[in-house]
Amino acid sequence: MLRLAKCILFAGAVLGLAAFSPSLTAQRKAAPVNSSSAPVPAPILQGKKAFISFELGDVSSFPSTYSGGPERAYNEFFQGMQAWGRYELVADPKDADVIFAIRFVDTPGLSNPQIRVGITDSRGRVSLWGFAEEINGAFRKKSRDAAFSAAIDQVINDVKLLVQPNDAHP
Structure with a gap:
């Protein structure tokens, strides 16, 4: 039973990471190239x-x-x-x-x-x-x-x- 709980917990963690990874990537790519508006x-x-x-x-x-x-x-x-x-x-x-x-x-x-x-x-x-x-x-x-x-x-x-x-x- 403890082994099953660990597997479920691990699967939940993996799914959670998978769910948030695309949004983190999108946030990174959405950042402006010149975010400080420094002179080019x-x-x-x-x-x-x-x-x-x-x-x-x-x-x-x-x-x-x-x-x-x-x-x-x-x-x-x-x-x-x-x-x-x-x-x-x-x-x-x-x-x-x-x-x-x-x-x-x-x-x-x-x-x-x-x-x-x-x-x-x-x-x-x-x-x-x-x-x-x-x-x-x-x-x-x-x-x-x-x-x-x-x-x-x-x-x-x-x-x-x-x-x-x-x-x-x-």
């Missing part, structure tokens, strides 16, 4: 040309955990930024107003892997802004791949919210 650095807002830099992140997750290779985050981010069209993407950082550096991070200290993007002023090489989005866990590779792409989409939306807060789609 001028090169980000006024820049016309951008260079996208691929920072080699953790490569051990490819191809076993996610499809593709270590450059997958770069490729998807580049395509998304190109589709947005806000910045003219250039092949040489010397021609850019801002540099977006993208990196996939999966270190033991993190609960979930992350996609990180740093924005740098191309003239002075000063860090201007940064974003990090977690990749939600999943059991099936197809679902992990979808979560990876969703994190890339979210970080692109973070940039949109920063640059054009009224035009982004959260």
Whole structure:
């Protein structure tokens, strides 16, 4: 009887966590990118040309955990930024107003892997802004791949919210 009670209590706890997890995730994603309304650095807002830099992140997750290779985050981010069209993407950082550096991070200290993007002023090489989005866990590779792409989409939306807060789609 005591064993049955423990099982019921455990099942209730698991169901309770499952019920509240989506709302916690929604709350996290609903937070504004610039919650303090601090001024956004001028090169980000006024820049016309951008260079996208691929920072080699953790490569051990490819191809076993996610499809593709270590450059997958770069490729998807580049395509998304190109589709947005806000910045003219250039092949040489010397021609850019801002540099977006993208990196996939999966270190033991993190609960979930992350996609990180740093924005740098191309003239002075000063860090201007940064974003990090977690990749939600999943059991099936197809679902992990979808979560990876969703994190890339979210970080692109973070940039949109920063640059054009009224035009982004959260």
